Amino acid sequence: MENIVQRAREIALEVLKDEVRSNGVPFIAHPDGVAEIVKEEIGLSEDCVAAVYLHEASRTHPDLDLSDFPQEVRVLVDGLNKISTIKPKDTRLEAENYKKLIVQYSRDPRVTIIKIADRLEVMRNLSIFPKASRDQKQLETLMLYIPLAHQLGLYNIKSELEDIYFKFAEPEQYRSITNKLAATAADRERLRREFIEPLKEKLDAANIHYKLKVRTKTAYSIYKKMLAQKVPFEKVFDVFAMRFIIDCEPIKEVEHNLCWKVYSYVTEEYIPDEKRFRDWLTKPKTNGYESLHITVRNARGNYIEVQIRTKRMDEIAESGLASHWSYKGIKAEQTLDNWLTSVRYALEHKAEVSPEDLPMAPSKEIFVFTPSGELRILPQGATVLDFAFNIHSGLGCKCSGAKIGGKAVSIREKLQTGDVVEIISTKTQKPSADWLNWVVTSKARSKIRQELDAQERKWAAQGRELLERRLKNWKMEFTDDQVMDFCKKFKFSGQIPMYAAIASGELDVNEIKEFILGEEQRNEESVAAAVALENSRSVSYTSHGDDILVLNAKDVKGLQYKMARCCNPVFGDDVFGFVTRGEGIKIHRISCPNAARLIEKYPYRIQKVLWQETQSSGEFLATLVVSAGPDDRVMSSIMDVIAKFRVSLRSLNIGRGRNGEDDINLKLLVPSNSELDKVSSMLAKIKNVSRVRRV
Secondary structure, three states, X not given: OOOHHHHHHHHHHHHOOOOEOOOOOEOOHHHHHHHHHHHHHHOOOHHHHHHHHHHHHHHHOOOOOOOOOOHHHHHHHXXXXXXXXXXXXXXXXXXXXXXXXXXXXXOOOHHHHXXXXXXXXXXXXXXXXXXXXXXXXXXXXXXXXXXXXXXXXXXXXXXXXXXXXXHHHOHHHHHHHHHHHXXXXXXXXXXXXXXXXXXXXXXXXXXXXXXXXXXEOOHHHHHHHHHHHOOOHHHOHHHEEEEEEEOOOXXXXXXXXXXXXXXXXXXXXXXXXXXXEEEOOOOOOOOOOOOEEEEEEOOOOOEEEEEEEEHHHXXXXXXXXXXXXXXXXXXXXXXXXXXXXXXXXXHHOOOOOOHHHOOOOOOOEEEEEOOOOOEEEEEOOOEHHHHHHHHOHHHHHHEEEEEEOOEEXXXXXXXXXXXXXXXXXXXXXXXOHHHHHOXXXXXXXXXXXXXXXXXXXXXXXXXXXXXXXXXXXXXXXXXXXXXXXXXXXXXXXXXXHHHHHHHHOOOOHHHHHXXXXXXXXXXXXXXXXXXXXXXXXXXXXXXXOOOEEEEOHHHOOOXXXXXXXXXXXXXXXXXXXXXXXXXXXXXXXXXXXXXXXXHHHOHHHEEEEEXXXXXXXXXXXXXXXXXXXXXXXXXXXXXXXXXXXXXXXXXXXXXXOHHHOEEEEEEEEEOOHHHHHHHHHHHHOOOOEEEEEEO
């Protein structure tokens, strides 16, 4: 069979033959450069290399027939094509979301790796792009591709991307640091030899097997250290670092003993800076990172950072529980972490892992775009309605449908990652209860419920107004107790749903009329029985005629009659009795706010009442409201007045009245209305008191 890479390149060469890069070079140079990175620098398979060429060809010619290529290659191409459509609107603000989207598009994890290789080739040739395009690619690289390369363990690529970014973003600083690195290269090489030799001799003598990793920080890393620590280049201690990786059995005691032994050799040979000592061996970091870190100084005064750990610790630090990128503080969710860890494993065990064994990317979220390219993240199963409410609550309430890829869809349409959604709205559209079955986001549910509640309240106001007009025409009253009984009988959850049902026509007001008439008939029967029962008793009152009730003030707490709380009658007030259902007779003042309504609506339930001729020693609760201007002396004067009469103060409250005055609410126990009148008269004479009224 013809080589798969060669076939793919020939297709790309044919399709891209008329395309050139910004510098006039044929465009095929780009996939050629990416393919070399993928194959030579990363070491991926020929399928991945072929996917590079086919991606560039099919990206510009989506109808290209790739059926002759294996399914695995087509999956890679599809993922790369999708990623190429991402046009970050504001990468700096949405970096984490766009990074997730890149991973989401990568059904085969190697797609992300190929895309990073693609970006490396672009950055190596960044100078050929126009400035606007160059600036955008720099920002995308910094916020998206450098963190991804770090997470994937592609440290060399990550470092190169950082330095290229740094070179174009801060050219003067870049030249300064790289020139200093170049100028001190010979010194570092000499320092490396001097540092290793005495240690190598001791370690070999102790039969300690180890691997020494030596690295020089990149220009960009040094620059970040300089900014963070606010120091010049010469004061960055860890420009040059040594890492000892000890090969031993993964037994905790053995590992710790060997690490501390190497540490002792290093600190015996060189002067340690105890302030920069970090013991993550005895007490590992919360993320599991284990290592000994120490900065030492040699006889020449040079500072060198030294890290000491075992092979097991290094593997965990690089790709396991506490991966290097995690311990450096780069954000990542657990599901993304696990997936990226598997990718690193695949890179390190190329011969052992087949593509089928690699897990799929996390799929709990979908990534959807507005027509302007703004990225929105929604949970799996989200619909057009969820998307509309995610953009704006007002748009959600008016949403009547959408267009996805130019095709009209309903508000119930479920969205997929990569959809570009254009919401269609109409002024007459309103949320319905069915909408709650079509959304999955809490924001949409909450707003729909709010709108439904507002609509119901609006209907309820109309329904209440309609019912009140009908009641007035019928000369009937629908009391609060009757409303509650009606709602219970007809299974309404409350007054608002009942009134809304009237407005919508679901409830005929004539049903309420029939209910009231039925209630009145039952009331008349129960009232007649109550009156007969009351007239048969003489415990709490005596009758001076068939229809006159004489009250004994000593027995105001009797079971057969009670003082109405709405007006709190006291001995001597003009009063009347109202026969209630189940609570005997309630005594009201003639001046009670409810008197006119009760006498007009229920004349058959009115009982004439007289007080006994002589005043008793009973006590009655009365309420006075004293309105007064702000004056600290008013309260003192009020207390003096109360003390002069046969009254007791039960409670006192002060509230804000009209015109900036204080309303002083006094609850008093009084023997009669004449005593109450005396108190009221004296209170009205107090300076700054404008009004005294009984309630």
